[in-house]
Structures are given as structure tokens and as C-alpha cells.
Amino acid sequence: MGVRTWIEGWPVYRQLTGPDPLGRGAASKSAGSKRLVARTETADRMARSVCPYCAVGCGQRVFVKDERVIGIEGDPDSPISRGRLCPKGAASESLVNGPLRQTEVLYRRPYGTTWEKLDLDTAMDMIVDRVLDARRRGWQDKDEQGRTLRRTMGIASLGGATLDNEENYLIKKLFTAMGAIQVENQARI
Structure with a gap:
């Protein structure tokens, strides 16, 4: 990297010699920042949803890429939240992408001390049997x-x-x- 290349990459030099003397536009952008793209622009699709945390019902825009949630932001079209989310709502992406999220059905037998994994069909059959039995009794x-x-x-x-x-x-x-x-x-x- 030559001295001239280094000086031309320096924001103060670009500010003093270019069309942006106040340094609020092009002079403040480096080559690296010009290449940056918002992660929501690279999403395959966007789905509208409702924040799951409280009864307010703030609107959310959920961005999905490769069938994985990559970002959640407030929905400006929502008449309730008008594009704003509280800190919990803004962090709700962790509900689906969090490393501690439970993705398997766990069951602890009566008087048991350990959890065992069940397949979803078995768990649903157990729930149906118990609901029907309680309804009948x-x-x-x-x-x-x-x-x-x-x-x-x-x-x-x-x-x-x-x-x-x-x-x-x-x-x-x-x-x-x-x-x-x-x-x-x-x-x-």
C-alpha cells in the first residue's frame, strides 16, 4: 500500500479535497462501508407477524433467508406499534434461533426423576387420550x-x-x- 493510496483512503483528505467539505456524505464513507448491505436486503422473503410477548400485539416484519430467521423489526404498517418494538420484541429472534431453544418433546413419567425424549406423534396421542379421559370423567x-x-x-x-x-x-x-x-x-x- 503506497502513501498516496493511504492518503486518498483517509476521510479527512476526502473531505478537504472532495465535494463534501462538511464530511457528512461521501467523504465519510470508506471502501468497506460502501460494500455493506443491510441483512434484511439479502432476505429471501419477509413475513408479517405479531410479537409474542405481551397482549399489546405489536406488528413485526420477520426476514427469512434459506428458511432461517435472519432478522425481526417493527412493522411500520401496524396501526398498534407503527414500526416500533420494545427491547423484548426487538430481541424475539432469539425465540427461534437461540441455542437453548428446546426442539424436542420431553416427558417425565409420574414419580420419575429424568426426562425422556418422545416423538411428536406419541406425545400428541398421549395428550388426546388424557383430554378425552378428563372430559369423560x-x-x-x-x-x-x-x-x-x-x-x-x-x-x-x-x-x-x-x-x-x-x-x-x-x-x-x-x-x-x-x-x-x-x-x-x-x-x-
């Missing part, structure tokens, strides 16, 4: 006066504020169809 067809009830007191639902309106609507429909009458949400409590 808690079923009330009629009350003491003979009035029709057709409900179960054996299961209930407590939804979380991380669910959006559509998910809460479907959960309410599912539990009502199963006969559950205790359907509540954390955001209302």
Missing part, C-alpha cells in the same frame, strides 16, 4: 333438576397473552365444542 349430562347441561367440569383452558385474536378464537371454539365451560385468558384476568 368430568361429564355432566343433566343437573339435579333434570335440566340438560351437556358439559364437562374435567377440563378448562387458560390462554396466554402471546396468542393473537385468531388463535384465541379457535381455542374458544375447540374447548366449547368439547363441552368445557371454563375458558379464560390471561389477558383478561
Whole structure:
């Protein structure tokens, strides 16, 4: 690297000899910074989502490259957050890319001291069996006066504020169809 090359690469030299005497534009850009590209520009696609942390429902833009989330930012089209996210919402990429994220179903048997890995189909079958058993054992067809009830007191639902309106609507429909009458949400409590 010659002296002339070094001097021409120096921002003060570019500022004093070029069209940017205040050093606020081209003079402040190095060759390295000119090559920089925002990681969201290299994304294959962008999906809109809702922040999962609280009941506010801030809009998010999720950038995906090679089927992996590479960035999350606030959605400027969201009427709720207008492009802004709190620190937790801005860091929600760690939910999917965090090294400590659990990606396997773990099960601890009653009175067990260790966790065992289960495949998803086995775990889902276990859940279905337990829900149906609790529904059957808690079923009330009629009350003491003979009035029709057709409900179960054996299961209930407590939804979380991380669910959006559509998910809460479907959960309410599912539990009502199963006969559950205790359907509540954390955001209302």
C-alpha cells in the first residue's frame, strides 16, 4: 500500500479535497462501508407477524433467508406499534434461533426423576387420550333438576397473552365444542 493510496483512503483528505467539505456524505464513507448491505436486503422473503410477548400485539416484519430467521423489526404498517418494538420484541429472534431453544418433546413419567425424549406423534396421542379421559370423567349430562347441561367440569383452558385474536378464537371454539365451560385468558384476568 503506497502513501498516496493511504492518503486518498483517509476521510479527512476526502473531505478537504472532495465535494463534501462538511464530511457528512461521501467523504465519510470508506471502501468497506460502501460494500455493506443491510441483512434484511439479502432476505429471501419477509413475513408479517405479531410479537409474542405481551397482549399489546405489536406488528413485526420477520426476514427469512434459506428458511432461517435472519432478522425481526417493527412493522411500520401496524396501526398498534407503527414500526416500533420494545427491547423484548426487538430481541424475539432469539425465540427461534437461540441455542437453548428446546426442539424436542420431553416427558417425565409420574414419580420419575429424568426426562425422556418422545416423538411428536406419541406425545400428541398421549395428550388426546388424557383430554378425552378428563372430559369423560368430568361429564355432566343433566343437573339435579333434570335440566340438560351437556358439559364437562374435567377440563378448562387458560390462554396466554402471546396468542393473537385468531388463535384465541379457535381455542374458544375447540374447548366449547368439547363441552368445557371454563375458558379464560390471561389477558383478561
